Amino acid sequence: MSGILSIGGGGDTGFYSFPLEQSIRFNDGDNPRFTRTPSSTSNRQKFVWSGWIKRGDLGSGQGIFGTATGAATEFFIMQFTSSDTIFIQGASTPSSSLVENVRLGTSQVFRDVGAWYHIVLAVDTTQATASNRLKLYVNGDSITDFSSGNNTYPTTQNFNTPINNTSFPLAVGAIDTGTLDPFDGYMAEVNFVDGLSFFSDTSGTANTSFNINSFGETKNGIWIPKQYTGSYGTNGFRLTFEDDTTVEGFNTVLYNGTGATKSVGGVGFEPDLVWLKARDGTTNHQLFDSVRGVNKSLVSNGNGAEDTSSTNKLTSFDSDGFSLGSHATPNTSDKDYVAWCWQAGGAPTADNSAGAGATPTAGSVKIDGSNLGSALAGTIPATRLSANTTYGFSIVTYTANNGSHGTVGHGLSSAPELYINKNRSSGSSNWVVSYTFVDGTHDRLRLNLTSIADASSLALPTSTVFTSPMNNGDDAVTYCFHSVDGYSKIGSYTGTGSSGLSVTGLGFKPAWLMVKSATTSEGWQIIDNTREAASDEKQELLFANLSNIETTMSGNVEFTNDGFDLNTAIGNFNTLNATYIYMAFADTRDYAFWTDQSGNNNDFQHTNVEHTDIVPDTPTNNFATLNFLDKGNNVSLSNGNLVTDLVADDAVLSTIHFEIDGDESWYAEMLCQTTPNNNSALGIVISNNSDRLDDSGGASNTYWYFANGKKRSTGSETSYGATWTTGDIIGIAVSGGAVTFYKNNASQGQAFTGLTGSFSIAIGEFNGNGPALRINYGQDSSFGGLKIPQGNADANGNGDFFYAPPSNHLALCTDNLPNPGINPNAGESPDDYFNTVLYIGNQSVRTITGVGFQPDWIWAKRRSGTAESHILVDSVRGATITNKANSLNANGTNVNGITGFDADGFDLGTSTEPNTNSATYVAWNWKAGGTAVSNTDGTITSSVSASTESGFSIVGYTGTGSNATVGHGLTAAPDFVWIKNRDASTNQYIYTTPGGTGKQLSFEDNGSGSSPGFASTSNKMTAVPSSTVLNLATSAAVNGSGNDMLAYCFHNVEGYSKVGTYEGNASADGAFVYTGFRPAWILLKRVDATAPWTIFDNKRDVDNVVEHILFNTSAVELAPYDRMDFVSNGFKLRDTGSGVNNADTILYLAFAEQPFKYANAR
Secondary structure, three states, rough: OOOOOOOOOOOOOOOOOOOOEEEEOOOOOHEEEEEOOOOOOOOOOOOEEEEEEEEOOOOOOOEEEOOOOOOOEEEEEEOOOOOEEEEEEEEOOOOOOOOOOOEEEOOOOOOOOOOOEEEEEEEEOOOHHHHHHHEEEOOOOOEEOOOEEEEEOOOOOOOOOOOOOOOOOOEEEEOOOOOOOOOOEEEEEEEEEOOOOOOOOOOOEEEEOOOOHHHHEEEEEEEEEEOOOOOOOOOOOOEEOOOOOOOEEEEEEEEEEOOEEEEEOOOOOOOOEEEEOOOOOOOOOEEEEOOOOOOEOOOOOOOOOOOOOOEEEEEEEEEEEEEOOOHHHHHHOOOOOEEEOOOOOOOOOOOOOOOOOOOOOOEEEEEOEEOOOOOOOOOOOOOEEEEEEOOOOEEEEEEOOOOOEEEEEEEOOOEEEEEEEEEEEOOOOOOEEEEEEEOOEEEEOOOOOOOOOOOOOOOOOOOEEEEEOEOOOOOEEEEEEEEOOOOOEOOOOOOOOOOEEEEEOOOOOOEEEEEOOOOOOOOOOOEOOOOOOOEEEEEEEEOOOOOOOOEEEEEEEEEOOEEEEEEOOOOOOOOOOOOOEEEEEEEOOOOOOOOOOOOOEEEEEEEOOOOOHHEOEEEEEEEEEEEEEEEEEOOOEEOOOOEEEEOOOEEEOOOEEOOOOOOOEEEEEEEEOOOOOOOOOEEEEOOOOOOOOOOOOOOOOOEEEEEOOEEEEEEEEEEOOOOOOOOOEEEEEEOOOOOEEOOOOHHHHEEEEOOOEEEEEEEEOOOOOOOOOEOOOOOOOOOOOOOOOOOOOOOOOOOOOOOOOOEEEEEHHHHHHOOOOOOHOOOOOOHHHHEEEEEOOOOOOOOEEEOOOOOEEEEEOOOOOOOOOEEEEEEOOOEEEEOOOOOOOEEEOOOOOOOEEEEEEEEEEOOOOOOOOOOOOEEEEEEEOOOOEEEOOOOOEEEEEEEOOOOEEEEEOOOOOOOOEEEEOOOOOEEEEEEOOOOOOOEEEEOOOOOOOOHHHOOOOOOOOOOEEEEEEEOOOOOOOOEEEEEEEEOOOHOOOOOOEEEEEEEEEEEEEEEEEEEEOOOOOEEEEOOOOEEEEEEEEOOOOOOOOOEEEOOOOOOOEEEEEOOOOOOOOOOOOOOOEEEEOHHHEEOOOOOOOOOOOOOOOOOEEEEEEOOOOO
């Protein structure tokens, strides 16, 4: 993972039967991708691709998977478009012009960055019906609505796609192997099934054993991952993006240079020898080891002395890899590197000052991680030594004799068959490679040269010593190797000059192979299974004796289970009668993030994706990121929405908000990547507040810690803590309404106290162009490889932090969120309490079903044709007593309208309201408590049907005309109360927490004149509601003397319902409103200007954009307008005004489809 431990827990295992542990992060600016060319052609007509995706950047073309590198007119791709739709295009017959077989583009958009999508593409071109030849699913739902001009299903039955063709590399996270349309965001649990179909025959009969439910399942209204357990077919694969963290002995890693300090992870151990080379740059090979120490480099392709002049090459050996400085040789920006790493016995900590035959100085000799407490053999004492006897590798430094060759102890338990020696002091001394043949002869080669071997006059190595090839008194280093069964092999073979030579007897499949001819002038060629992971046939060569870029050989070397086959007749590997020596190492990884876990071993090449891109952010434990939907116009995001570049005064919030005075405590940390301004800031911002993105930095309800050491809140700036700059890590801890900041783990003291409400951890810049700031909400303690990962988890075992969070503080991830009030993990679903149904009237007695429960309140509205009133009925008054919500009128009776409440819906009679023949209708349904019960909590006895679980009650009472209280039956004070006098012509009065007792709204009124929106009132409520009663004043609208009254009461319920306000911005990139759930229904009202009430729901618009709108009038539905997106954690306005996004305050009442803790992206 990005840290040194696999942490995160995968999420709530009580809810998820298949918790996912990690994902891979793609940054489109790096052009990341995974690619693989099939080794054999398989089924090109039937395949299924399944993957979980969390989006980062929006508004650009981004490949999901495909192949597009063959002829210009032969390709198959699936991608997000610049309009954020999903687009699938394919052509299968090369020709001089494009002839498409398939072109499908969704009408719906996918721009929810707060949670995960599950995307499945099922192709079967053998189907007789064109629309069955390609099926697209998102979160388990079949997508069938495609835009005009992009609605062509595969046109030809039985056509062969380019997929599963050896001529066409397959890409994941891109659409080809080049630079076209890379993906930005995260992917998890990618499966590809070759040769199977969701149909059991060509006539469209559904396959009951292989279908969408093979990859996911619905649990309490949530689509969740399910492990695929079927067959994969020849070219099938499964990418879990997981790295083995228990590697031993040897490993290869790839990385991309940045030109800045960088941590390279994924080695699986702390290496003692790192040999690295730029693959696409003419640069020297660099060898670093823990015995000589960091920043001391040797060059294998030269004879120069050890370079100690730089302090910013390899700067440390780390527990899972190594760190680099900014030096160009090992870390040129945008260059691709390979690093081969070996594990010896650990880094010595002292030089040996003891003589030959004496016990070495403590700490100077490390054998298998421990200090040697006895004498080493040899006539020359080792200065430092590190040995791994298990894996047959040691590193020895010593000072050679002057005038004679001496022996040096190597610390291994067997005689080295190959040792590589380099003079560290001399600027013109070749590398010496001493090699022992099976027959006991002993030759020498030069690692930096192509020259042939010469017979060595030195004594053969023994199980305790080797003979130094130097006798000039200089300092030297020697790398010693002997074969270990099942792990390493040092051997030789004779070239045949013909393709097909098999070298066997290794006892394992190689992961790394170095070969050199001892009898002909050829180079030292190196191949490995990491630079070429997708096939056992290797062609990409690096030469230890050359600074050249990676080259492609003619033919290939194929790694086999017992050695390697030379499928080439050329030199360097297979010259006729030439004697070759080789050194090979096995792969001790059980798996890597680019390897296929299906059992097929269809591994992938990974380009510009590294170990540090593995994060614990998954569909089953979704971590916060910076919110692409909740940022200022001057904010640029990258690296999975974890890095912000603020090009002018602005701020960006996170995707997870929290109650600052709640039971939970929260922690995050931020790395300052580049030089900050004085007013670069980390802080918290109240949710949905008009000033949350204000560029003043002193807006209300914002609390900042600036780089100049000051703090600021609501316009007030004071001295606070230390200044911070490039390389500093700033922590923020929130607990019990207090905020404390940290600089490099040192507390700066409490900055703010006594805070209440919903907040977000945010980043801001309030003084011109800002620095690159990288947030860590718990997914990456390496900060994208810029720091050495530390792997500190939170109090629940979640997350990957650089510094340990303060006691009981938690990472911002969904596993740590409080349980929602309507809890899917307890078998509940929001649609147990609220649901929307659509129907078409027929003016006949009938029953409407599909509600899922027996409703207590039904609100029905005609959508099409001529105008009809809003009809409200409830179980307290009885189904036939109606309130027309758009009217002042007293309640009426309609015995042929809605006539009854049923277990799964309601009954309709023959009345046109709400059952006009052929008219379309929507009915919104709420569940309260069923049959009303008497409530004596207030001075007026009420009849109440209440659901304390969902925070909704229906209250019937008789008014007194005098100040009074009436019990509402809930356990918390209502935040939204709708009251109507049933017997008189009065306003449809609405009380809200944001408006308080002194402001009123009326549903039938848009607001006008001098009292728009929140009209002043003094005779509706004497005080805000309490947890038991409504405090009524004397107005007939709420307390008419002797009149029958009715009240609908709602209070906020975590993850289910929310009453609040937000500030519009009059922009098509509208306000983002955090609710803590994926909405099912939203009611909006602009409150400081004249504007209608507007209603949206998830059944009239099952996907984004949400564009069908109903007003508080009798008018029918208005569409289409790009009004908003419903997203996993709230809603995003997409309209410039129209009462939903004017630059004013807007009230909302919202109910959930899914709580954010478990929500899918929409």
